Amino acid sequence: MRFKELKGRLRTVQRYVAAVPRMHFTESHRGLRARLELLADKQLGAGDYFWHTLERGQDHDKPLFYHLPPGGGEDDVVVYTLNNLRDQTERYARWYHNIGVRHADRVGIFTRDGMASFVHFQALNSLGAIPTVINPNMNPDTAAKYLERQDALGVVVDAEKLGPLIAGCNPAKPFKFVASQEEMHAAPPAGPLPAVYPYRHGDRDPILISHSSGTTGMPKAATFGHRQFFAGKRPRLFTIPSGPEDKMLLAFPASHSSGYSYMMLATLLGLPTLVMESQAGVVVAEAMRWWKPTVVTAFPITYAEIVALGAEPSVASHVTTWISTADASHEAHVRELVRLGRHRVGGSWRPGSRYLDGLGASEMGMALFLNIHGPNTNTYNRCVGYPEPIVQHAAVFDDDGAELGIGEVGYLAVRTPTVTLGYWGDQELTQKSIHKGYWLTGDVGYKDAKGRFYHYDRVTDVISTRRGPVYSLTLEEVIFKACRFVIDCAVVGAVDPVDPTEFEPIAVLRTIDSVTITADELLTSINKALRKAGRHEIAALVVASDNLQIPLGVTGKVLKREVRSAFTNLLLSDDLQGAEIARTRSEQFIIRQATNQLPESVNGLRGKNKSVPA
Template sequence: MNLSTALEHAAAKQGGKVAYHFLDQTATYEELNMAVHRFASGLKALGIEQGDHLALITGNSPQFIISLYGALRAGATVIPINPLYSPEEISYIVQNADAKAVILLDILVPLANKIDQTLPFVEHYIVCEMNEERTKEKQPEEFSIYKKMKTFSKVMDIGLQPFHPPAVSEDDTAVILYTSGTTGKPKGAMLSHKNLYSNARDIGSYLQFSEKDRIITVLPMFHVFCLSVCLNAPLISGATMIIFPKFSPKEIFAQAKQHQATVFAGVPTMYNFLYQSGEGHSEDFASLRLCISGGSSMPVALLENFEKKFNVKISEGYGLSEASPVTTFNPLDRPRKAGSIGCSIMNVENKIVNEMGEELPAGEVGELVVRGPNVMKGYYKHPEDTSAAIKDGWLYTGDLARRDEEGYFYIVDRKKDLIIVGGYNVYPREVEEVLYNHPDVVEAAVLGVPDPNYGEAVLAFVVPKNKELNKENLMDYCRRRLADYKLPQQIEFLEELPKNTTGKILRRALKKQVLQN
């Protein structure tokens, strides 16, 4: 079984069931499966063979789903890419991934035309026509890549002929997900059909997804969190997706109420925006049975405030691209523990180890390592990095964590973000938790900066709720709650914190800003 065959089974079982809502569009499972089959056939007609690589650069849309599942059905490997990346970032990934075709938004055609000379392997650009007026503004003939261009609808049209999908092994690479590149150029994590299917199946089972669920799909589909939790798991569970092209608190509240959504998944920043917006009410989320948080650690103060305001429970989980991605979630059949990422999901093992790889007892902080059918094959064209990340079958996450006696895990911080002040360990998250608890703080981020006396010092960036908050009052607040060596030596007020497109706060951007100053 793989994702493509799972979709076929769902279509055979409940073909008339709604698979997704998107703006004013609706498609049943039978219609979605037929579209996927036609697109796979169209790719074959273009000369896309089993094992070829396709870059997918679109936003949240039916075209993303049809392209992804169509390519997988054709036996190709998909490389999802953030459409907001710079030309240099997109060029690097497409080139490094040896992509033979690129599926892209119409608005990105000028960019593709600009970087095409750096992409020797690309033979086809499949353009998703998202805006007819914009398409008319420039005639395709103006672009040097015109002869390589096909519209998405054209590929669908030529896919009407009979098509017999190739046999796909569970160990074949289905998707290559490029990491964010926090330590240099991004690396492509190779995820097999087995990796993706097993994680989607186990997520759905652990969170009790069913055909009765209506899942808000607003996280970016190119990101592994959405890909597995809000797309793959719902589809193989027979659920309905409520797809949003972009995040808007007003639209989330309205659509959740209209479609009686049962599951919402988001990153902590989204929860913060929903909480701070002042637009929503508890009745808008009355139909929700489950809220899911991931992508980064959620401050406990935000979790508790959100739950109180909207009368819902948030299940925080943990994952990473290299693990397809989910390894833990707070269970639904036992108490949720605030601040915890939960327990190991089925078929996945998590443990805490020291520098020698030895498992640590409950309560001690070490590196979180993971083993299971969800762990990647390795990094594309990076065997040395693969060997460093996977040792004896265990994936080393780079995250510092601890486990309690009941098997609940807690992320302490990223190993590389650890701040050492005069020989004492300071975990940014514990300082951030204190800051988030202040009623006049909207967001906070903490990092370490060089200090001539203590090696490193704690620097805090804060987004205040109002101008009445000053540094002196905030420092006094911290002094009553933190040891002296954990105190921020400096606090900077900002209007907003830099984030990536999934809403994750970018500490490295803040650090770069500090170094430049």
């Protein structure tokens, strides 16, 4: 090995090892030397990690993944070993090759079977093809249009969605093949494999197209590359607990890039993992009861439901680590979870666990900001922590593209090798997301004097009021803390009756069924808490019911654009059926200053700036 290359690899290892104290270094099924080799191996990528594991891993017949099918329980779990995965990957690859799938072909995967989705991912990559995975909750008509934009060769779909998907296809541009997941899974091994198998990927070869949550419209098709998608996994080789007694529960959708990410890590580290099909808090809590995981991974909505439903301490008795990504989690939920579980001090166990709160998005490959909470930490107030070591630089920009200083609110951006290769077939949108080599995350926030970042809102969710911008997430933070029985909350802007060109914040809530408080009482309580926190009061409150639900995206995020559309005229009209509504009795809303108030309007986001849409 040349000296310069060796020196470069050493610097890579040193950078991650230097971050280990903050990341809580742990032992692993694969020892320190093996993990350092993975860290330093620049040739290793998302397209060949599985074959690397087969070549260097041990215990190919040891159970690795435990798949819990929809509606199933402990007795219904299906076990997968490395050998099982290899055999199924090869069988799927033969099927695809026989039907004509070749290098760079896009193939849609639209199945509720998370383990099958993972096998499709590996099989298509072994042929150099590109899996474009779709969350099973997506509407089949939307899925058909989404795949059409990518000029997909074909699609494998659950039988129940086969008809609706075909109905949504453009008859002038049909798929070359459409197969049900059940048909393909039952097909016997047939046909040859390519002469070069598995395919050897180049650095920027696409290995996955994964859609965004669709919170701003038609889901965007983020493209991930061989080296780029794996870059974000390297730090996790040290951060994720993977000792001999560790087990993981995966409640990320297995068909999402986050699900693939942690399944890849589990494969590399030999970490036994229960793969869930449901992300509902009650289902996840029940599985935790008998699986007894030490590590739980899920989106914030799952944790919010677990907390709101009052999980018993016994459910989380073995948990040492909670891992979350996508939107930053709310303090009220994190504080409840870190009280549960256990952590080791010296040779004995103590009460309390840690919560790894990661801010990320589909386009980032992995979460790029990390805040580590524990039973004795107190870094909240929408703090998302420090950039991950893989991030070369993080910054905050104003409307004009100038970098802002400490405490100034603007647009978050990162420069990192983990960011998506771009949006498939949409070069214009890709270019609009890049500024001076930084990827604009679509978030609003600021940086403090210690280098920690804070997340206020999504750019599209900032509410333009007569008094300046209001950041919806800061209001939701207070609401969750004040009302522990709230499962989900969406603060959006409704047309201001005083000035119809502006908006006033309203809240739409989902509460646990046992709550008997009226909407008027709840509004009074919430506004009292908002005043105390120095926040803008809400002008009205809507309590969701069976007739009126908070719309969620396919990955569980609240679709605020739909909430805004549904309630934009709420302050102008009393006509809203199927919901309990409360409104303030005054047109004037009081903003009180408080010592703990976060900055509300600085620089590019000041006052009436229409570049920050309501």
